[in-house]
Amino acid sequence: MKLLNLFLILFLSFVLTCSTVTDSDTIAADKAKNYIGETKTVHGLVVSTRYAFGSRGRPTFLNLDEPYPNHIFTIVIWGSDRSKFDVMPEIHFKDKKVLVTGKITEYKGIPQIVVKNPDQIKPN
Numbered sequence: 001m002k003l004l005n006l007f008l009i010l011f012l013s014f015v016l017t018c019s020t021v022t023d024s025d026t027i028a029a030d031k032a033k034n035y036i037g038e039t040k041t042v043h044g045l046v047v048s049t050r051y052a053f054g055s056r057g058r059p060t061f062l063n064l065d066e067p068y069p070n071h072i073f074t075i076v077i078w079g080s081d082r083s084k085f086d087v088m089p090e091i092h093f094k095d096k097k098v099l100v101t102g103k104i105t106e107y108k109g110i111p112q113i114v115v116k117n118p119d120q121i122k123p124n
Contacts, residue, residue: 029064029073032104032111041101042073042113043124049090058082060089064098074112075100081116089121097124 027035029044044064048071051060058079063071075098077089085092099122102113115121 026099032073033106035104036106036111037104039101039103041099042104043097043099044073045097046075046093046095049094051088051090053079062089062093062098071110074107074110075121076107076112076114078114078116084116085118093121098122099124 025039026041026043029042032040032042042064046062046064048063048067049061050068052058060077060079060082061068062075062077064073064075066072077085082089100113100115101120101122102115104111104113106112113120
């Protein structure tokens with residue numbers, strides 16, 4: 001019985017420690033500007049999207065929490081990586097809460113994560 005209790009205590013300690021580390025790496029879209037250059041997981045609601053197929057690089061933009069042109073955070077998928085997705089990202093993720101993981105950079109003062117692999121975006 002004592003061994004079982006010890007095991008449960010160790011297991012719960014491990015779970016709590018792992019969730020604490022994960023939570024510290026997850027931030028809201030409106031806080032991403034404070035983490036430029038860092039690898040983080042950003043969460044938010046995809047409120048506007050655009051596949052700019054006629055633009056150089058054919059980017060797909062997924063804006064979190066605030067729509068373009070007042071966007072506060074953008075997920076960028078370049079055309080060269082778009083074929084890795086089984087779905088059309090601008091349709092599939094629209095109006096869904098997501099987690100996106102990657103290095104936070106900025107473009108014209110707006111934080112963004114460039115997604116190269118579909119595994120970087122998860123439902124939240």
